[in-house]
Amino acid sequence: MNPKRSKPIFSRLSIQQRLPLLIxxxxxxxxxxxxxLNYYSLKKATLMIGRERVNTLTxxxxxxxxxxxxxxxxxxxxxxxxxxxxxxxxxxxxxxxRETVDELNKxxxxxxxxxxxxxxxxxKTVLRSDKSLANVPVSLKEVLTYTHIGPDxxxxxxxxxxxxxxxxxxxxxxxxxxxxxGYLVCWKIxxxxxxxxxxxxxxxxxxxxxxIGNRDGGFWTNTIKPVxxxxxxxxxxxxxxxxxxxxxxxxxxxxxxxxxxxxxTVIGFPEKNLLSGMNGFMRWIFLFGIILLGxxxxxxxxxxxxxxxxxxxxxxxxxxxxxxxxxxxxxxxMERGDELGKLAHAFNIMExxxxxxxEELEAMVDERTSAxxxxxxxxxxxxxxxxxxxxxxxxxxxxxxxxAIIMLDAEGKILVWNQGAERIKGYTEKEILGKSFSLFxxxxxxxxxxxxxxxxxxxxxxxVEDVGWRxxxxxxxxxxxVVLTPIYNYGELTGFAKVxxxxxxxxxxxxxxxxxxxxLEASNKELEAFSxxxxxxxxxxxxxxxxxxVMLKEDYEEKLDAEGxxxxxxxIINARIMGTLIDELLAFSRLGKKELTLTNVNxxxxxxxxxxxxxxxxxxxxxxxxxxxLPVATADQAMIKQVLMNLVSNALKYSSKQADPVIEIGxxxxxxxxxxxxxxxxVGFDMAYAxxxxxxxxxxxxxxxxxxxxxxxxxxxxxIDKHSGKVWAEAExxxxxxxxxxxxxxxxx
Amino acid sequence: xxxxxxEILLVEDNPHDAEMTIRALRRVNLANKLIHVKDGAEAxxxxxxxxxxxxxxxxxxxxVILLDIKMPKVDGIEVLRQLKSDxxxxxxxxxxxxxxxxxxxxxxxxxxxxNSYVVKPVDFEGFAKAVSQLGYYWLITNQSTQ
Numbered sequence: 090m091n092p093k094r095s096k097p098i099f100s101r102l103s104i105q106q107r108l109p110l111l112i113x114x115x116x117x118x119x120x121x122x123x124x125x126l127n128y129y130s131l132k133k134a135t136l137m138i139g140r141e142r143v144n145t146l147t148x149x150x151x152x153x154x155x156x157x158x159x160x161x162x163x164x165x166x167x168x169x170x171x172x173x174x175x176x177x178x179x180x181x182x183x184x185x186x187r188e189t190v191d192e193l194n195k196x197x198x199x200x201x202x203x204x205x206x207x208x209x210x211x212x213k214t215v216l217r218s219d220k221s222l223a224n225v226p227v228s229l230k231e232v233l234t235y236t237h238i239g240p241d242x243x244x245x246x247x248x249x250x251x252x253x254x255x256x257x258x259x260x261x262x263x264x265x266x267x268x269x270x271g272y273l274v275c276w277k278i279x280x281x282x283x284x285x286x287x288x289x290x291x292x293x294x295x296x297x298x299x300x301i302g303n304r305d306g307g308f309w310t311n312t313i314k315p316v317x318x319x320x321x322x323x324x325x326x327x328x329x330x331x332x333x334x335x336x337x338x339x340x341x342x343x344x345x346x347x348x349x350x351x352x353x354t355v356i357g358f359p360e361k362n363l364l365s366g367m368n369g370f371m372r373w374i375f376l377f378g379i380i381l382l383g384x385x386x387x388x389x390x391x392x393x394x395x396x397x398x399x400x401x402x403x404x405x406x407x408x409x410x411x412x413x414x415x416x417x418x419x420x421x422x423m424e425r426g427d428e429l430g431k432l433a434h435a436f437n438i439m440e441x442x443x444x445x446x447x448e449e450l451e452a453m454v455d456e457r458t459s460a461x462x463x464x465x466x467x468x469x470x471x472x473x474x475x476x477x478x479x480x481x482x483x484x485x486x487x488x489x490x491x492x493a494i495i496m497l498d499a500e501g502k503i504l505v506w507n508q509g510a511e512r513i514k515g516y517t518e519k520e521i522l523g524k525s526f527s528l529f530x531x532x533x534x535x536x537x538x539x540x541x542x543x544x545x546x547x548x549x550x551x552x553v554e555d556v557g558w559r560x561x562x563x564x565x566x567x568x569x570x571v572v573l574t575p576i577y578n579y580g581e582l583t584g585f586a587k588v589x590x591x592x593x594x595x596x597x598x599x600x601x602x603x604x605x606x607x608x609l610e611a612s613n614k615e616l617e618a619f620s621x622x623x624x625x626x627x628x629x630x631x632x633x634x635x636x637x638x639v640m641l642k643e644d645y646e647e648k649l650d651a652e653g654x655x656x657x658x659x660x661i662i663n664a665r666i667m668g669t670l671i672d673e674l675l676a677f678s679r680l681g682k683k684e685l686t687l688t689n690v691n692x693x694x695x696x697x698x699x700x701x702x703x704x705x706x707x708x709x710x711x712x713x714x715x716x717x718x719l720p721v722a723t724a725d726q727a728m729i730k731q732v733l734m735n736l737v738s739n740a741l742k743y744s745s746k747q748a749d750p751v752i753e754i755g756x757x758x759x760x761x762x763x764x765x766x767x768x769x770x771x772v773g774f775d776m777a778y779a780x781x782x783x784x785x786x787x788x789x790x791x792x793x794x795x796x797x798x799x800x801x802x803x804x805x806x807x808x809i810d811k812h813s814g815k816v817w818a819e820a821e822x823x824x825x826x827x828x829x830x831x832x833x834x835x836x837x838x
Numbered sequence: 839x840x841x842x843x844x845e846i847l848l849v850e851d852n853p854h855d856a857e858m859t860i861r862a863l864r865r866v867n868l869a870n871k872l873i874h875v876k877d878g879a880e881a882x883x884x885x886x887x888x889x890x891x892x893x894x895x896x897x898x899x900x901x902v903i904l905l906d907i908k909m910p911k912v913d914g915i916e917v918l919r920q921l922k923s924d925x926x927x928x929x930x931x932x933x934x935x936x937x938x939x940x941x942x943x944x945x946x947x948x949x950x951x952x953n954s955y956v957v958k959p960v961d962f963e964g965f966a967k968a969v970s971q972l973g974y975y976w977l978i979t980n981q982s983t984q
Contacts (some may be wrong), residue, residue: 163967626937628937628958628960629852629854629937630853631857631960631964632854632855632858632937632958632959632960632961632962633852633858635852635960635961635962635965636858636962636965637854638962639962639963639966640858640861640962661961661962664958664960664961665961667960668959668960668961669960672939672960672962675939679941680938837873
C-alpha cells in the first residue's frame, strides 16, 4: 500500500474506530510475540529430548545388534577352534575331512546361513559344507582387504548386496601355534522379515526408522532391502544429527557402530512426529490468543463508545448549530462527572448564547434581506433589459452590411467583427480576430504610422474621422470613410469602436463631378472671354453704325426725302435694339460668375422703389399698382432688385394695352421659404407655352405687339436659380399672368 | 489761362469713336482745346513730353484725360498706372471711357486712382449725352487743384 495514502486513511477514521483498532493491534502483537517465543523454546526442548531419546535408542539397538553378532561370532569361533578343523588344514585335507564337513554342516543353524566354507592360508576354499546353498558372492581375499582378522579371532564383515540379496560374512581364523593356517567363513543373508521390522519400529515408537549399514557408508539397509538416498555422511556423523530422507522429510537421527562388526546403526525419527505434540499445544495457544483478541476488541469498542458517544452527541449538536438549526433548542443532556460532562455543560452554555445571538442576527438579516431582495429584483430587471439590448445591439451590429463595425482593444487589436466588415474587407471573423487593424492600411500609411496616430488622436479628441485608401484582404484598395471613437470604462481607455464605410463609388462620382466642374469652369472662362469680346468688339462697330446714322440724319436731313428718312430712322432704331440686346445678353452671362452677397432685403421697400423707378412717364398714371405685405428676403439686393424690375416691367408692358391695368405685388412665407408674386391683368399667355417662358430669346409675343428681347425672364430664372429658389407662372390668355418666385430662408448658398 | 493750352486729351484708337466723341463735345462747344492721340504710347509721350512731343512744356497739363482701355501697344490701364504713379501727373483727372462693362477693369481702374469711369452707350444719343456731361463736369464744374 502506498505509504503516502495509508496515513490519511488512518487519520480519517473516527476515534471510535481508531481506539479498538489500536488495542487490537497491541493485543495481536503481544500474542504473536509470546506465541513465537514459546514456540521456539518448546521446539528447542522437544528436539533436545528427541535427540537424547534417539541417541539412547541407537545405543541400545546397536548394543543389541552387537550382542546378537557376538553370539554368532562366538559360535563360529568355537567351530574354528576345533581340533579336527585345524588338523584338516594342517594335514592338507588328508585327515578329518568327514569330521570337519560335519562340523561345517552344523553351522547352518537356520535359513539365514547360506554358505559355510573352509579356506586355507592361501585363501583358497578347501572344504565346503553340504548345506551350502550358493556360491560365495565375494572372494575371501576381497573381504579380507577390508576386514582385518587376527589370529584366533572372529569378526562380522560388511554387507554385500549381490543379485537382490544382502549377504554378510562372518570370519573366524583357524590358528595353530599362533599362526593363521586358514579361515572359516560363513555367509549369512540379512534375515529380517517385514513383520520383524514393524515390531522393531513400534518398539522404538514415533515412526522411527532403523538403518544398518557399512562403516564406510557405502551401503545402507532397513534390514529388508537396501536403502539409498540417505543424505548423511556416516563416517563423520557421531551422536545426534539431522538429515533429509528420500521422501524429503527432516529426520532427527543418531549413529552408533555395532561391536564385533563392520556395521553402523542409525535410528531416525521424523522431526514432525516429534513436534506433533508441541504443534497441538501451539494450536491451543493460538485459539486462546484469538479469544483474547476478541474479548479485548469488544472491551475496547465499549470503552471508546463510552467516550465517542457523548462526543458524537456534541458533534451532532454543533453540526446542527453550524447547519443553521437555531430554531429548536439544541443542547446536550449528559450527567457525567468527568471531562466530557464538563465539556457538555460548557457547550450548553455556549449554545444558549449562540441561539440568543442567532435570534438577534436573524432579525437583522430579515431586515437586510427584504431590502436586498428588492435591490436584487431591481438589478435583475435592469440586467435583463441590458442583456436584451446588448443582444439586440450585437445582432444589429452583426447584421449591418453596409458598414464595417469593428471593436478594437487599446492597442488596436480586433475584438469584434461584423458581417459588414467581412463584406467590405474580405476577412472572415475567424481569421482576423486578434490581429492589428493596421492590416487595412496601405504600406505607405503603415510606414508613416498612420494607424497609431489615428488611435492617439481618437483617444485625445474623443473622435477622429479619416477618409482615404484602405486595403482589402485580396490586396485591392477601396476609398474608405473611417470613424474611430474611444471606449472608456471607468475612465480607463479599454478600446475603440471603428466604423468604416466603403465610399469608393461616391469617390468615383466625386472625382467625376470634380472633372466635370473643372470642364464647366473652363467653358465658363471661355464664355467670359467671349462675353468680353462681345461687350467690347461688338458694341464698338454697332456704336459706329448708330453714331454715323444719327450724324447722317443730322447733317443731311434736308437732302433726304421721306423714304430716305424712314430708312435712316429704322437703322437708328434697330441699332438701338441691337445695343439693348447685347447689353442684356451680357448682363445675363455676367450673372454666371457673379458671387451672391446675401443680406436681409426689405422686399416691400424694394418693390416700392422699383415701381416708382418704372412709373415715371405721364402716361403711367393709368396703372393701379398695389403692394402687399412682403416678407423680408434673404437675397442679393442688387440681383433681387433686377428680378423685381424685370417682373414689374413685364407686368406693365403686357398690361399696357388694357384700359384699366392693375398690378398686384404680394408675398407669403412659411418655415422654409418666402414666396413673392407679381400679378397683372394684361394679355396673359397660353399655359401650353409656359415651358418656353424662361428660355433665353424665347418670346410668346411678337416685336410688333410688345417690344422685348426675350432675355428678361431668362435673367429672372437665372438669378432665382442662383438663390436656390424656384420661379413659375400661372396665366390665362387675355386674363392676365401671375409670376411667382420663392427664396429659401437661411440661404447659405 | 493761356488759350492754346490743351484742355482735353482724348486717347482713343478707334477713329469712329474718336470722331463721335469730338462731335459730341463740339456740339456743346468744349472741343476747342482738344488733342487726340491714337494709342497709349503716344499718350504717355504727350504727357511726359517725350518722342514727337519732346518740345512740349511738361507743366502744361490737360484739364482732363479721356482714356480708352483697349488699345494697341500700351493699353489704357497701363497709361493710367503710369500717370497715377508719377507725382507730377497724379493730379490730372482721368476718365476711363470704354465699351467694356468688365467689372475687373472697373475695379482695377478705381484701385489705381481713376477719377471717373464711363461705359460708352451703344446708341449715339446716349453716347453724346454722356460725353457732353463729362465735358461739362471736368472742364467747368470741377475745380482742379491747379
